[in-house]
Amino acid sequence: MTDVLFPQISQKDPEAEGTLATWFAEDGSAVTEGDLLAEVAVDKVDMEVLAPCSGTLSHAAEEGAVLVQGTVIGSVT
Amino acid sequence: MTTVTEQPTRRLNTAKAMVEAIAAEMERDDNVFVLGEDVGAYGGIFSSTTGLLDRFGPERVMDTPISETGFIGAAIGAATEGMRPIVELMFVDFFGVCMDQIYNHMAKIHFESGGNVTVPMVLMTAVGGGYSDGAQHSQCLWGTFAHLPGMKVVVPSNPADAAGLMTAAIRDDNPVVFMFHKGVMGLPWMKKNPRSIGPVPIGEHVVEIGKAATPRSGSDVTVVTLSLSVHHALDVADELAGDGVDVEVLDLRSIVPLDTDAIIESVSRTGRLVIVDEDYQSFGLSGEIAARVAEHDPGLLRAPIRRVAVPDVPIPYSRSLEYAALPTPARIKAAILEAVGR
Numbered sequence: 001m002t003d004v005l006f007p008q009i010s011q012k013d014p015e016a017e018g019t020l021a022t023w024f025a026e027d028g029s030a031v032t033e034g035d036l037l038a039e040v041a042v043d044k045v046d047m048e049v050l051a052p053c054s055g056t057l058s059h060a061a062e063e064g065a066v067l068v069q070g071t072v073i074g075s076v077t
Numbered sequence: 078m079t080t081v082t083e084q085p086t087r088r089l090n091t092a093k094a095m096v097e098a099i100a101a102e103m104e105r106d107d108n109v110f111v112l113g114e115d116v117g118a119y120g121g122i123f124s125s126t127t128g129l130l131d132r133f134g135p136e137r138v139m140d141t142p143i144s145e146t147g148f149i150g151a152a153i154g155a156a157t158e159g160m161r162p163i164v165e166l167m168f169v170d171f172f173g174v175c176m177d178q179i180y181n182h183m184a185k186i187h188f189e190s191g192g193n194v195t196v197p198m199v200l201m202t203a204v205g206g207g208y209s210d211g212a213q214h215s216q217c218l219w220g221t222f223a224h225l226p227g228m229k230v231v232v233p234s235n236p237a238d239a240a241g242l243m244t245a246a247i248r249d250d251n252p253v254v255f256m257f258h259k260g261v262m263g264l265p266w267m268k269k270n271p272r273s274i275g276p277v278p279i280g281e282h283v284v285e286i287g288k289a290a291t292p293r294s295g296s297d298v299t300v301v302t303l304s305l306s307v308h309h310a311l312d313v314a315d316e317l318a319g320d321g322v323d324v325e326v327l328d329l330r331s332i333v334p335l336d337t338d339a340i341i342e343s344v345s346r347t348g349r350l351v352i353v354d355e356d357y358q359s360f361g362l363s364g365e366i367a368a369r370v371a372e373h374d375p376g377l378l379r380a381p382i383r384r385v386a387v388p389d390v391p392i393p394y395s396r397s398l399e400y401a402a403l404p405t406p407a408r409i410k411a412a413i414l415e416a417v418g419r
Contacts, residue, residue: 021265022274024088036087041265046124 002052004060004074006067009042018042020065020073025051027059031076038073051076086237086276090263092124094236094277095201098243099126099163103133106161109247112139112148113165122167123203123259145175149200153183156198161247166202169256170213172221183252184227195250199243200228205258205305205355207403208267212391215399217304220354220361222254223332229253229286230333234261234307236275238330241284249286258355260305272308287334291343295325298416299343300409301366302353303329306385309406310353313413322417332362337369341377344370348379349416353404358386383412 010016018040025037031051038049051057055076061067089097103109110133111126117140120127130138141148145166152164166172172179179200186196206215223230229251233239239257246253263273292307293314300310307328314324327343329336344350350370352363363384370377385404393399 019265022090022263022269024090024274026088036089036093039090039265044266046265 001075001077002055003072004037004049004052004057004076006040006069006071006073007047007049008069009040009045009047010069014070015068016042017066017068020061020063020067021046023059023063025057027057029057031055031057042069049073084278084280084282086278088274089236089277090274091233091236091239091257092127092262092264094240095125095243095257096127096129097277098240098282099247100129100132102244102247103129103137108159109161109163110137110139110155111163111165112141112152114141114143114167116140116165121165123257123262124264125165125201125203125257125262145171146178149175149178150182152198152200153178153186153196156196156252157186157194161197163199163201163247166200168214169202169204169218170216172202172218180225180227184225187251188227196252197250199246199253199255201255201257203259204256205260206392206399207260207305209394209396209399211394215392217256217258217356217387219256219303219332220356220365222256223335223362227252228333229331230256231286231331232256232258232303233330234258234304234328235272236263237277237282238284238290238328240277241282242286242330244283245286248283253286256304258305261308270305270308272311284330286331287336288330289336289339290328290330291325291339292328293324293326295323295347297323297347298349298351298413299325299327299340299347300351300353300413301327301329301340301343303332304355306353306355306404306409309404309409313406313410317410317413322413322419324413335365335369337373340366340370341373344377348377350378351383351385351409351412351416353409353412354384354386355404356387357389358384359389361386380416380418383416385409385412
């Protein structure tokens with residue numbers, strides 16, 4: 001199992017919060033390494049979250065959730 | 078016998094779908110390139126070109142100065158010499174400074190040259206309001222472009238159509254104005270409608286320009302609309318289905334060419350027509366559609382045509398006034414209920 005993390009967007013403020021804006025890959029879907037999983041936003045800066053490996057994606061956070069950078073948002077098994 | 082296999086898809090928002098379509102055409106054809114304000118490092122202010130600079134380099138993804146006449150003129154010149162430029166006018170509202178290039182040159186060179194010179198380019202531009210950007214950054218203006226002969230005008234409402242229409246626009250030998258509403262892009266920092274994210278076919282995917290789609294079939298009333306208003310119309314149709322009103326929603330997808338046949342076919346079944354248009358009401362698309370139906374056969378209509386458009390005022394900055402002017406779901410619902418006599 002590999003965790004999918006909310007990426008570190010703000011280096012200045014490691015505790016910065018952001019929004020899990022969009023889940024492109026649905027809960028329980030099969031993903032291939034490098035696939036677009038989600039998009040997050042911190043202070044109007046968007047960043048894509050890509051699949052760290054191939055497998056089945058489980059969501060651990062809801063779309064629209066406000067989270068601290070580095071939070072586990074899902075896993076691929 | 079042909080075997081139809083279902084094409085694999087992946088979920089994208091409209092912005093990413095457009096970028097993928099542009100990238101695929103840039104891979105396929107070295108003549109395709111992108112230019113405009115902030116299309117490079119910034120990736121387009123509504124994310125219409127994100128990542129293209131990294132993938133294709135500064136010779137094919139060119140940031141320009143704030144000089145719309147200059148860079149749109151440059152695109153026209155490149156197109157007449159055989160390139161296939163995609164040039165971005167950041168907001169359609171800025172057309173005023175560069176309209177001579179657009180409607181006297183881009184749109185007329187093919188005609189003026191007796192058909193000898195083609196202008197195969199895409200002019201893409203952000204349209205629409207709803208986020209308090211004021212009177213000079215919130216207009217749709219597709220009726221203005223459609224009024225002037227010589228340009229195709231494409232207005233997608235969802236990711237799959239945006240990708241397929243962009244591919245068709247790039248391959249088209251005519252100038253195509255590609256108008257994307259900021260509210261259908263699916264951007265995290267804008268109010269996001271779930272219909273802005275959806276499955277997009279992987280691989281070859283072309284949507285023919287000039288064909289409307291029917292995202293919802295119904296028998297009581299036809300709602301003819303386009304762009305972000307398609308999302309609102311579908312939301313309202315879902316709501317009214319519970320009240321026993323069966324709404325058909327027609328997504329025009331392009332207004333030049335306008336799929337008159339699809340409009341007539343639908344209205345001939347429902348007998349009732351509501352036109353929802355985020356452009357100004359007078360002298361525009363909604364009047365044109367009404368005229369085409371009446372020219373074909375006014376007997377098709379069992380109730381007067383209803384129009385839900387922007388009244389003839391500049392789009393206000395104030396949120397409450399802006400939403401009084403825009404074709405909101407509440408206004409669409411009221412018009413549908415009037416049309417069906419409820």
